[in-house]
Amino acid sequence: MQVYGDSISGNCLKVRWVAEYLGLPFDWIETDILKGESRTPHFLALNPAGQVPLVVLNDGRPLAQSNAIILHLAEGSDLIPTDAYDRARMLEWMFWEQYSHEPYVAVARFHVRYAGKAVADLEPRLVERGNGALQRLEDGLAVSLFLVGEAVSLADVALVAYTRLAHEGGFDLGRYPKVQTWVKRVEAALKIA
């Protein structure tokens, strides 16, 4: 399997972590988005959306979208709850991550870390929504060790990717103690540094 990814991207790291956790062999093809490497004719032929992560499976079929990829890779593994309701709850978190967390927490980080914007100059709505997402996580973690019950799942993979880097976008994880502890718990469960 080939994984096209940029190591600065949490979305891409989700794929690396799941493949490594499951012991799936893969070649990582570093794709620098800041240099436009996801917009070359070669890349666009594989993923017309021009985005990483992208995997090319062993049989040659391409697949994009981080959460779709990790769902496919982890099928039948302990990263996906067997109970149908718990599986749906995992997906609930993963869809929420893409629409209500990543667009604020990851985008703020991108502006500050890679586009040279000062935290003070971030759009207030971005900061407000990002803090809202982190509070939502804090509340969700009041009832269980992981986002879906007591075992790590793809919900944790999807949400930890940018939450662990939230400080790079100016967010103070000290305001969210359960989230801080959960980040360490997920990193330990996935064996990521």
Ligand SMILES: N[C@@H](CCC(=O)N[C@@H](CS)C(=O)NCC(=O)O)C(=O)O
């Ligand atoms: N929803 C997509 C987001 C993919 C995405 O936005 N990828 C970014 C890197 S995190 C990218 O490739 N940006 C380069 C570009 O759009 O040209 C996913 O989860 O995979």
